[in-house]
Amino acid sequence: MxxxxxxxxxxxxxxxxxxxxxxxxxxxxxxxxxxxxxxxxxxxxxxxxxxxxxxxxxxxxxxxxxxxxxxxxxxxxxxxxxxxxxxxxxxxxxxxxxxxxxxxxxxxxxxxxxxxxxxxxIKPNIDKFYSFIRESNEISRFNVTKLNVSSIPLSEKSNAKMEISSIDNAYSEFKNNTNYNNYVIEKIKLRIRYKNEFSVANISSSGSFEISEILEDFLNTYILSIEEN
Structure with missing residues (x-):
């Protein structure tokens, strides 16, 4: 890697x-x-x-x-x-x-x-980034190993943060096992198989992309795709 x-x-x-x-x-x-x-x-x-x-x-x-x-x-x-x-x-x-x-x-x-x-x-919408990864023909396999979520409402005066770790897909685990209407996904960490090589991507909603070097062209394509829309 x-x-x-x-x-x-x-x-x-x-x-x-x-x-x-x-x-x-x-x-x-x-x-x-x-x-x-x-x-x-x-x-x-x-x-x-x-x-x-x-x-x-x-x-x-x-x-x-x-x-x-x-x-x-x-x-x-x-x-x-x-x-x-x-x-x-x-x-x-x-x-x-x-x-x-x-x-x-x-x-x-x-x-x-x-x-x-x-x-x-340029700040990514992590839900849309996840969809971009999932729908890409260039990605043969991926896992979401960590997800950081904030602004989860507990009451009118309180909210919470959550960190989900998984060996499979922390994103789908959060979506499928919670029913929160409002929240903010702050960070997502993925393990990706791209061009026959396993790579890592740590994406923050604040605009930070920490990636394996091999993923740079793929990330460029994503950035240009969101700027087109």
Missing amino acids: SKLTKLKFFKFQKSFNINTLVNAINDFQYNEQNSIGFDISTYDSTSINARFIEKIKVMEVITNPYGETEEIELIRYNSFEFEIFVFEKVNYLKTYNCPRSLKKFVEHFANALSYNFSLNV
């Missing part, structure tokens, strides 16, 4: 020409003089693959066994890969293992473009 990659998808509120984006990013390349910037890997008329890099210097004061202090410069890097692609004349951003906050990325990208913009995270 391959390692897991955490993906997130965002939609730009404003559309950009890919060549315009390439030129803007190239003007803000990361190098030894610029401690924050971009590094383009590949691009064509419909997409850009690049990396965002931030070099951070931190001065740490340490005390030796004799009580003497000295400063040591530590260097760490915040970086992640991303792709910007066009679908139906709309720009989308896909990030790979990005930090929780994209504030620095957005600020620097806005500087490169010379104006502000906003991103909307």
Whole structure:
């Protein structure tokens, strides 16, 4: 089984020409003089693959066994890969293992473009994602090993959370053995046989997709399918 990659998808509120984006990013390349910037890997008329890099210097004061202090410069890097692609004349951003906050990325990208913009995270409906998996001809077998459900009503003033684990299908177990009218499925964990290989997908309703690398093309197809509708 391959390692897991955490993906997130965002939609730009404003559309950009890919060549315009390439030129803007190239003007803000990361190098030894610029401690924050971009590094383009590949691009064509419909997409850009690049990396965002931030070099951070931190001065740490340490005390030796004799009580003497000295400063040591530590260097760490915040970086992640991303792709910007066009679908139906709309720009989308896909990030790979990005930090929780994209504030620095957005600020620097806005500087490169010379104006502000906003991103909307694409959040999956887990019921519809489950249906997409079940109906796909590319998936030969799957199990739902865990399901996290919240906002289950207990009374007018109380609600509950539930975590269902199963060696078969936690989703169907929850659907078939409860009669709640209102609830929120927050997370689903699946074990999937795809292209003759067992893979894992952890999907969150907040927009986080943690998947085996082999599932990336399949996930791209899902994202584009929900954007078409």
